[in-house]
Amino acid sequence: MATIEVDDGTKRTVSFAARMANVTEGEIVRRLIADSSLAGEEPTERENGVPIYADYEGHRTRALYFAPARVQIVDGPLKGKSFKTPTGAARAIVRHYNPRVNDNRNGWSFWQIDNGGPRVWLQSIRPTNADD
Structure with missing residues (x-):
C-alpha cells in the first residue's frame, strides 16, 4: 500500500x-x-465506479459499484455481467460457485470496498434510498 x-x-x-x-x-x-x-472532464464509467470485491468459496470476484445500486463484475467467470443490485450480483456468485445452496444473500454485506486497507463493507456507502 x-x-x-x-x-x-x-x-x-x-x-x-x-x-x-x-x-x-x-x-x-x-x-x-x-x-x-476531474471537474472539467467527463469521467468514464469505470472512473465513477467504486472498486469492490467478494470472497466466496475460495474465489475472489472483483467488481465496480455504481450508485445507487448497480454492480458490474470485472473479472472471473461472471466478467462483464451487470446487476441492478449488489444482492443480485451476490446471488449470482453464490449460484455459480455453489449451486446446491440457497443463494439468498444480502449484497450490501457480501461485497467489500477494495480500498487496499481494512475491511469496509459496501453497506458503509449505501445511499439511503437504495432498494435491495
Missing part, C-alpha cells in the same frame, strides 16, 4: 471527514481528488 505524508492538521481533518462519512481515509482522499481534478 502506498503512503502519503501530510501534516498533523491535515491528518486530523481527513480522519474526521472519514469518520463523519463512515468511509476510509483513503476514500476521502480519492473523493477529494476526483472532485477537484
Whole structure:
C-alpha cells in the first residue's frame, strides 16, 4: 500500500471527514481528488465506479459499484455481467460457485470496498434510498 505524508492538521481533518462519512481515509482522499481534478472532464464509467470485491468459496470476484445500486463484475467467470443490485450480483456468485445452496444473500454485506486497507463493507456507502 502506498503512503502519503501530510501534516498533523491535515491528518486530523481527513480522519474526521472519514469518520463523519463512515468511509476510509483513503476514500476521502480519492473523493477529494476526483472532485477537484476531474471537474472539467467527463469521467468514464469505470472512473465513477467504486472498486469492490467478494470472497466466496475460495474465489475472489472483483467488481465496480455504481450508485445507487448497480454492480458490474470485472473479472472471473461472471466478467462483464451487470446487476441492478449488489444482492443480485451476490446471488449470482453464490449460484455459480455453489449451486446446491440457497443463494439468498444480502449484497450490501457480501461485497467489500477494495480500498487496499481494512475491511469496509459496501453497506458503509449505501445511499439511503437504495432498494435491495
